[in-house]
Each structure stands twice: as structure tokens, then as C-alpha cells.
Amino acid sequence: MPVLFSALLPPEDVVEAVAEALGEPGDGLRWEPPERWHITLAYYGHDDLGARGAWLADRLAGRAAVGVRLEKAATFPGVLWLTAVGGELTPLAHAAGADAEARPYAGHLTLARFPREEPERAERWTQRLSNFASRSWTATEVALVTSEREAGRPRYRTARTFGLDG
Template sequence: MVDERTAIAGRARLFTALPLPGEAVDSLRAELARHPCGPGSRRLRWSRPQTWHVTLGFYGMDDPRERSAWLRERLAGIAAPVVRLEASGSFRGVLWIGVRGDGLDELAAAVRPEDEERAFRGHLTLARGDAPAAIRAWARLLGSYRGPAWTAREVVLFRSDAGARGHVHTPVERFPLGRPVT
């Protein structure tokens, strides 16, 4: 059911994501702590661990109630993928950790926005910045990272609002997934 406190009438900036379990967060934090003064660290804006998630679909400005109903239908009976954070890379101005797993592509396809043209590339954004050399160096440092596997038991529809310390992500609705992919 849509959370009435976050689904204010009208439109909001929405996306779906997989939340990370504590063990995945702890593992990645430990890996980052191994490189406390990594290359160009101060030139990058690091995402806070409490905001870490794996984006599945971005819907832009959309109606929370309508998107929730659409997702409820699309996610009915979808298996829970077994995933892990693994390797790293970059997009323009973004350092990320990769996400791989059985059933992840199928899940992403189920929640794919109707007008999305780009292929799904599972990742978790770690940092942003206008420091290409620092981002490339960090991507090399984290290239062999391999976190623990977990079963993603739910997809969360989030509302994203600008805040003083970056975007604030508020859950709108949670969608439980079926049995793990085997």
C-alpha cells in the first residue's frame, strides 16, 4: 500500500531500487576503509552508506499512486534475485560498484520504464565529481572487490527530493519478491 505520508497528491521524482542488507553495506564500507586516503578522495562527493541502493528504474516526475499500481502488476510473481556487489567502473563523473546476480536482469526488465532506451547496467553509485583521474584510479582500486551474496527480497519505490546534503530518498511503497532464483 502506498504510504500516505510520502504519496502526496500530485507528481514526484520517483525511482525503484533494491535496498542493501547490512552485511553488504558493512563489507563495502570495510573495503573503502582500506583506502582512507585514496587518490583524489577530497575532490569527489561520496554517497553516504545509508543512501546506498541499486537503482532498477528511474521514472522522473510521476504520480506515486499510478506508478505503485503499475509496479504491483509488473512485480507480481517475480522471483527474488541472488545478487552481490562486485568489481567497479565509471560513467562520466560517477564512480560505481557493479551489481551482478541471477535474476537481476529479469527483475530490471520488469520495472523498466516504458520510454527507457539505455540498457540496464546494475550498479551502486559511490561518488560523483569532476575529477576523471581520481574516478579512474578509484575504479582500479576497487576493481577486484567482491562482496557477499544476498537474496533481494523486495523492490522499493522511492521518492527523491533535493535536500541540504544531497537528495533525500523516501520509501513510497515496498514490493515483496517471490522465492529466490535457483
């Protein structure tokens, strides 16, 4: 069974704006490539694609499209990310299953990873991106994504999308 998660995929111009704000990444962080950037709604782990797709279709039926934007950087232990904000983002994530997780939902786009014991590696980037704000966009679909390891790195593939009412 594949590893599955649901996500919002940022539009290409937002991806380009984030890449431009980053400039030349460095500082010993393991940077996520732009083609893997996404805002996770819920993580399902190893799961049956068909069953999860049917479950998600039912949970997302009739849900409205959501306004989203990315802004200032922050960190979790070992993770540098941009904050994803939008008035209906958390309710959408809960509908997608984030409410089953023990920790509260925090919408974000992962930029890079670093050793947990070296949080200072990310300080330059949280400062550099402290005033970053992308344009707002309307997310009109949720992607059900598979994650497979290839050459030691995850490879994401959109297995199915679910339209949100515009």
C-alpha cells in the same frame, strides 16, 4: 509530484563491507553516504506515487526473488560505481520499467560523483576496488523510492515495497 525510482536495497552487512573496502574516501569526489546506497532498477522522474505503485505492483506480481552481489568498481562519465550482478537482475529491472530507457540496463550501486572532464579522479578507486566482491544475497523486495531535495542534497525515502517470491 515527487521524483520516483525503483531499487534494491543492499543488506546492512553488505553496506558495511563496501564501507570497509572504501576506507577513508577522498580525492575530491562527492561521495554518496551509505544510507543512500541502492541498486536502481528503473527511474521514473516526476510521477504520481499511487499510479506508479499500482503499475509496479502489477509488473512485479509473481516475480521471483533474485540473487545479487556487488563487485569491482567501474565508471560512467562522472560516476564511480560498483557493478551489481545477478542472473535475474536485468529481467527484474526490465519488469520494473528499465526497458523503457534508451540505454541498456547496467546494474550498479553509485559510490561517488566527479567532474566528467576529470576521470582520473576515479582511477585510484577503480584500481583499489578491482577485486572487491561482496557476499551474495537474495533480494526479496523492490523498493519504490522518492527523491526530494533537502539542503541541496537528495533525500531518499522508501514509499512502498513489493515482495518478490522467495
